[in-house]
Amino acid sequence: MNPTPENTSANVRPQLRQLFRLQWEPVQDAYVLLYPEGMVKLNPSAGEILSRCDGTRELDDIIGELETLFDTSGLATDVYQFIDHARQRGWLE
Numbered sequence: 001m002n003p004t005p006e007n008t009s010a011n012v013r014p015q016l017r018q019l020f021r022l023q024w025e026p027v028q029d030a031y032v033l034l035y036p037e038g039m040v041k042l043n044p045s046a047g048e049i050l051s052r053c054d055g056t057r058e059l060d061d062i063i064g065e066l067e068t069l070f071d072t073s074g075l076a077t078d079v080y081q082f083i084d085h086a087r088q089r090g091w092l093e
Contacts, residue, residue, distance in 0.1 A: 014062070014083055014092045015055030022050050033091060049082055053092060059083065 016022060024047075025032045031047025033040040042050065048069065052062045063079050086092045 011058050011060070013055050013058055014053040014086075016050065016053055016091060017093050020091055022047075045078075046082060046086075049079060050086065050091070053083075053086075055093075 019035055021034045022031060023034065028041055031042045031051060033042060048066060052065060063076050066079065067073050067075050
């Protein structure tokens with residue numbers, strides 16, 4: 001089942017779990033997600049999404065910011081899918 005506005009709460013405020021730290025890594029030229037056992041190098045889209053998951057923004061606001069940043073529309077399904085993936089991996093609360 002694909003996450004959609006119908007089965008994902010758009011007013012949720014996603015936040016990284018305390019175990020993880022997101023940072024820009026110039027050597028990698030990418031965002032990385034650091035945790036005690038290692039590091040995950042993120043693709044540009046994943047980095048931009050997670051950089052906004054600070055617990056202060058609602059999911060719809062994050063989607064709006066990304067659509068503005070990338071000068072496009074219709075990103076909601078992709079963002080919902082990524083958020084679901086990040087939750088399954090334990091990155092988000």
